[in-house]
Amino acid sequence: MDDDLIDDDGLSLSRKSRLPGAGFFYPDSLDEEYADRRAREAIEGAEAVVVADGDADGLGCAALVREMYDAALDIAPFEESLAARVAPEAGDGEDDENEDREESPVGLVTASPHSLTDALERVAKYADPGVDVYVCDLCPDDDTVVPIVEDLIDRAARVEWFDHHQWDDDVAAAVRAAGVDLVVGESDEECTVDVALRSLEYDFPEHLTALASVTRDHDLWIKEDPRSDDLADYAHWASAEEYVTVVGQYGPALPDPVVDFLDHRRVEKEQLIEAAVDRASMQSVGPWTVGVTYGRCSQNEVAEALREQGADAAVIVKPAGSASIRGSEGFERCHEVAGQVNGGGHPRAAGCKPDIYDDMLDYAHHWSSEGYATRQVILAAFERLTGEEAADGDE
Structure with a gap:
């Protein structure tokens, strides 16, 4: 297939709004190969591993865990990348996760409910014995996750799971019976960052307490804090590692390079919203x-x-x-x-x-x-x- 046929930059807004992004046209086998390689790089040798949903709520939990382990990445390379992306000649792509960059001793694996079992299997396969594992903002669809959880328990020193979705009672009981410390918050009162904040035995700094509050404002549709839309957009457009590093450093008070990046991306975002509403x-x-x-x-x-x-x-x-x-x-x-x-x-x-x-x-x-x-x-x-x-x- 000609790359130009799926190049977003070459599409009119009307066509772009009707077609999926370029990643849709890559075979699942390539996606699986890439996901497996990235997961292995993050997991092998890690002191702890976070498996999280890739939105602001799941990634906010990863920021808390890295703070607790003193495992945050250096923020300077991400800020340099942000500045480059808002230059006049730059495209709208997210930070390149293939760049040479240090790995945190707390590995991060993003997943969705549909890919949760694959992510947990990779942790059980690649993690060092005695690793600490945290699963955040993910709810299994059914009890097929239980055998994988049991394998993970055999590998890990501890498995803690924080969530706020609607769990099936039998699935929750089976996960707990396997040995997982599962904490599920009320979905209409807490986001998962709230759950992790109150469950982890650590005195978190004020900017991360604020991160939980602002994440909740977006995730629960409270919509009283304008910063919550910034977090949601930034989590969507940035790489997972960039988002976790930046909010881990600044909380919801995003720095100027991020604000400039969001302003840059929101021009097209508003146009796509208008097209869908129309x-x-x-x-x-x-x-x-x-x-x-x-x-x-x-x-x-x-x-x-x-x-x-x-x-x-x-x-x-x-x-x-x-x-x-x-x-x-x-x-x-x-x-x-x-x-x-x-x-x-x-x-x-x-x-x-x-x-x-x-x-x-x-x-x-x-x-x-x-x-x-x-x-x-x-x-x-x-x-x-x-x-x-x-x-x-x-x-």
Whole structure:
């Protein structure tokens, strides 16, 4: 394939908003090979390993653990890279994780709920015996994770797991029975950085206490602190190592090079948000108004705009085939919708990827129809909730 066909810099905004990023077109085998190599580099020889979600909440936990182990990386190379990225001739890419840079004695492996078992298997395979392991902001989909956790317990000196998602009671009991110190906070009161902050036996400095508060403001949709959007955007656009290093040093008071970088990236971000909002439609499903749209965009801001237009819930279908579901005071069942279509999450924020893509022709239809099939599958899940409400009312 010609590289120019998937080069974001060569696409118009309209086309860019309808197509997935270049990484989508790389085979999973290459992604697996790269992920395995990066994980091995981070894990081998490490005193401790953090397996975390790659968003601001998961990475904030990694910053706490590195502070506790006095294992933060030197910030100067990251600040130099940031300055270079906002130069007039620079592109919008994130920091290059392939650069020669020191490794922290606290290794970091990012994962999603779907790749969690792979990440834990890599830790069990590559970690030195007696390693300390921390799993942060990740909730297993089912009990298939338990055998891997048992292998990890045999390898590690300790395994601590901090989260705030909706756990299945049986899965949580099995993970604890395997020997994990699992702490799950209330999903509508704490973010995972809060959980880690109160669970780790360490007197954290004020800037990291503030990091937990501002991360919570974003992760729980409180939206009272403008710095929380900065953290969320920065975690999305920067490499995991850069984000952990910078917030570990500064907390939520991000330095000028980061602020300049965010301003630089937000010009296009706002354009993509506007494109997604413009193509949205409102659907009546039972007692709820559901705003549905499609596009590569920042789902949280799009959802907020749709709520302002009267939506109780928002569905943002992405070109890669996944979807974000966001709720409001009028709809707090996002995790129930996502749970029906290969996903999960919180009452007011969830994600999913319906299992409806058999080949590239299905994806071609997905892009050309602006996610029609995915929209219909998710709206049907909303419809099923109305049937449950009616059945409950008849009892």
